[in-house]
Amino acid sequence: MENLHILQPLTTTTTAAAAAAYSRIILRLVLVLFIAIVSIWANYEESKGFAITVVNDAGDTPAGRRFSLLFLSNDKATRIVLKTSGFAEKILFPDDRHPKKPVDHVIVRLSSRNLTHPVVVSSVNKTEFVLHISPSVMEETNVEKAMILAVQRAMARVWLWDGQDGAPSSLLDGMVEYINILAGLAPVSDSGGLQLPESDTICWEDKDPVAVAHFLNYCEGLREGFIGRLNRGMQDQWNERTVDDALGLPSQQLCVSYYSTILQLPNSFNSTSPSLSRQVI
Incomplete structure (x- = not known):
């Protein structure tokens, strides 16, 4: 019985040491997981190469509500921009001999009023572009396909050089159509x-x-x-x-x-x- 009393403090100490070691292992695993997440996010940010902002100017209208539900709340609009941008880039910049046009920021903006075209591209400056989406796109039966088509046209136009605003519009429109x-x-x-x-x-x-x-x-x-x-x-x-x-x-x-x-x-x-x-x- 005396031996049992002697061994009891040792058992408690061993249990405490094991718990401390286990805590350190958990901490290391959490740290590794955190570093991995940060690395994946950094790679993702680097891969897309530009910031993306999605804005709903249509507000609480049928088009605005549909846009928010289908493309804004689930980040679908961002994924569409990345996919369509990547496709256009492969065609227009097939290798390193073709330096990419600088694009820092793309804004997808659902307009508050119908436009003359499904999408209109404007530039804030030489590296920031706004994709104005007409609310009429949200009225299409296959709204997702209509949205993808509009964004693909816009991203093709974003990545096209324009001869410092001197290239013929017919050629630029033809190149956009070629990509689509x-x-x-x-x-x-x-x-x-x-x-x-x-x-x-x-x-x-x-x-x-x-x-x-x-x-x-x-x-x-x-x-x-x-x-x-x-x-x-x-x-x-x-x-x-x-x-x-x-x-x-x-x-x-x-x-x-x-x-x-x-x-x-x-x-x-x-x-x-x-x-x-x-x-x-």
């Missing part, structure tokens, strides 16, 4: 159904963005990487040789060949970059 078609978000018209322009019209000056997209696809097929080179060329001051330099030959001369061949073939628009999978968000 590759993303599977815009219907592909039969090229044979496109209207032939006047004889003195340059292909990328066509007022129909789909027609310009077909021409850009044709050029990409002739010289892989054309779209990336063209976008890089538009980083500087725009001039009439920008398209020629990206092609490596006179674009107007190419138009003659293009109109005499491709427009006679249906469904000439094919994905020119097999690595670019159809976008699914």
